[in-house]
Amino acid sequence: MITTSAKDTAGPTIPVVDFSLFASDPKECARQVLEASQNIGFFYLKNHGVPQDLIDRMFKDSEAFFQQSLQNKTAHLIGPHNLGYSPMKSERAYNVRKYSINDDSTSYFVRGDKTEQQKVGIFYRELHKLAVNVMQCFAIALQVPESAQGRHYFDKSHVWEESSGTTLRFLHYPQQSGDPSTPLAGSHTDYGSITLLMQKDIAGLEVQASRVHKNVPWVAAPVIPDTILVNIADHLQMWTNGLLKSTMHRVMYNPQQLTSSRYSIACFIHANDTTTLDPIPSPLITQEMRAEAVEFEEGRHMNAKEYLDFRLQRSYVYNLPVEGK
Numbered sequence: 001m002i003t004t005s006a007k008d009t010a011g012p013t014i015p016v017v018d019f020s021l022f023a024s025d026p027k028e029c030a031r032q033v034l035e036a037s038q039n040i041g042f043f044y045l046k047n048h049g050v051p052q053d054l055i056d057r058m059f060k061d062s063e064a065f066f067q068q069s070l071q072n073k074t075a076h077l078i079g080p081h082n083l084g085y086s087p088m089k090s091e092r093a094y095n096v097r098k099y100s101i102n103d104d105s106t107s108y109f110v111r112g113d114k115t116e117q118q119k120v121g122i123f124y125r126e127l128h129k130l131a132v133n134v135m136q137c138f139a140i141a142l143q144v145p146e147s148a149q150g151r152h153y154f155d156k157s158h159v160w161e162e163s164s165g166t167t168l169r170f171l172h173y174p175q176q177s178g179d180p181s182t183p184l185a186g187s188h189t190d191y192g193s194i195t196l197l198m199q200k201d202i203a204g205l206e207v208q209a210s211r212v213h214k215n216v217p218w219v220a221a222p223v224i225p226d227t228i229l230v231n232i233a234d235h236l237q238m239w240t241n242g243l244l245k246s247t248m249h250r251v252m253y254n255p256q257q258l259t260s261s262r263y264s265i266a267c268f269i270h271a272n273d274t275t276t277l278d279p280i281p282s283p284l285i286t287q288e289m290r291a292e293a294v295e296f297e298e299g300r301h302m303n304a305k306e307y308l309d310f311r312l313q314r315s316y317v318y319n320l321p322v323e324g325k
């Protein structure tokens, strides 16, 4: 099979949206977000409001954690709650859940340092706040009627204090030699509403430009300093009956990894557990199942928790053997 490398092709690129527009001109901000979401399903946000020094600090904490011995890292091994350390073939990760922010597992991640643990909590809440604002952009763009809370439509299903599958994931791709045609993380969609992603120094993420035309090239998502990458995930595809696409993406080997590790941080935002995934009230969305939504038919009539459990069971993340470092 021929794998098209994003690096060799001049094709579409992932747009950058200036999120300071959200305060000054929310309608225009929503328009740009919707346009990016319908085309490619990924967009960068600049002026996103999450302090850069906090993001830098989280990357430092992540490096310190992953540089520890295997024995230390596996003290909180991932389980069915999708929390703790998970080693995979070319990728390691540490998951923090909202409810675990004051737990042993988080203080362990930052080596018992209470101040740093609080920083992880502050960072997590900042990301969550940003996500709620991005979801408001979607509600504006989708013209949710005032009778259904208008721009605040998604607020009630994204409440920090409520139980949800939301997960903050620190990712580490160790220094290694690899095959540029074999993904380090295979192509997949994310399971929640949206994902906020921060990359550092070494690129590798690629995005499928079109779900309809499978043979279009993959688009590289370069590291753009001071931005956060947003992608549409499965809930939004189901809520919009396929109008918005939960975009396939993967992580490819970057030759820089011969000498350096790659780090990224993903915040998977999920709706509260009891939220249904049926089409939302919007004049742009048909209530009947559309062809584009059929691939997610299995998620219909599930709530957010049932859907996450269903996807996690299929991915068997916590049944993998511990290998490597």
Ligand SMILES: O=C(O)CCC(=O)C(=O)O
Pocket (backbone or CB within 6 Å): 169, 171, 185, 190, 197, 199, 204, 205, 249, 250, 251, 264, 266
């Ligand atoms: O590491 C990355 O850049 C992306 C990771 C990712 O897509 C995921 O963990 O779902």
Ligand SMILES: [Fe+2]
Pocket (backbone or CB within 6 Å): 188, 189, 190, 249
């Ligand atoms: Fe992903």
